[in-house]
């Protein structure tokens with residue numbers, strides 16, 4: 424049996440199995456098996472010819488990928504908010520490779536990647552709510568976790584000593600036996616596991632497999648010019664959602680604002696002694712960045728010569744305030760580095 428058939432069979436069995444106390448272990452084991460086969464599917468196999476990926480050079484301060492079904496308007500979006508042109512048309516699978524564009528926003532260059540529509544034939548999906556679910560499922564199955572944080576489970580494989588199982592809270596969704604069964608499925612017999620929250624079997628599997636990617640995701644609903652106001656209202660109220668119309672240029676500014684927010688970018692200005700701050704070329708950084716990182720951005724040798732920094736802005740009590748390398752800067756702070 425091929426891996427795909429095995430996966431299909433396990434999926435069928437999971438959907439057949441009723442969820443209750445008696446089937447808990449059985450389901451846990453099935454989930455572990457399923458995740459194992461899916462991971463095998465993701466591993467590049469040497470025998471097969473290398474599939475063509477969409478290698479695009481990283482550029483700018485951050486990158487955003489457009490993931491969606493065919494003909495939802497991804498290319499139109501790229502064409503509207505960047506200077507790049509990507510072919511858009513009313514037929515499906517217009518885009519066949521990855522087209523990068525650049526959004527210029529608040530002094531940052533955000534790379535926007537237009538990708539081919541995912542899954543064949545899914546465009547005739549049943550309604551937009553359904554599409555969101557399908558998309559999530561598709562990304563889930565390749566190990567991408569959207570708007571989720573890493574599970575708070577400490578897990579370490581050991582050479583000997585069996586399973587050390589501990590938890591800092593009451594576990595309602597799994598127990599030692601289930602953890603042991605799941606670990607055995609991955610041929611792990613010696614390990615230390617500490618649950619810091621009431622985790623699920625799926626979360627345990629994510630931590631064991633290690634190859635999960637946790638990404639922020641903004642759901643953009645396009646073509647609102649084609650649906651009723653009530654429907655628009657309903658979509659806009661869903662979590663992590665924005666509604667837009669590329670054709671009629673509706674709400675695109677708000678979408679950019681939200682993208683900026685999700686990327687957690689901030690802009691910090693530098694200043695030389697005796698000169699006004701340089702408000703033209705701010706540094707684009709991630710939220711929770713320290714002065715040390717700011718120094719690295721200015722010049723890689725600067726940290727070595729660092730004495731202290733003066734900071735004006737909301738991150739300090741006084742403006743200016745003398746701070747050290749560990750100080751965390753805020754959006755629109757002004758920084759002056761004093762060398763030894």
Ligand SMILES: Nc1nc2c(ncn2[C@@H]2O[C@H](COP(=O)(O)OP(=O)(O)OP(=O)(O)O)[C@@H](O)[C@H]2O)c(=O)[nH]1
Nearest residue numbers: 494495496497498499511512516517518540669670
């Ligand atoms: N009514 C309406 N139509 C739109 C809007 N945005 C895009 N379209 C149309 O939707 C069709 C598909 O747009 P594309 O941008 O090619 O869609 P895509 O998601 O890139 O499609 P693939 O590359 O095939 O995956 C085109 O005919 C667009 O003109 C919109 O806001 N409203």
Ligand SMILES: [Mg+2]
Nearest residue numbers: 497498517518
């Ligand atoms: Mg396209």
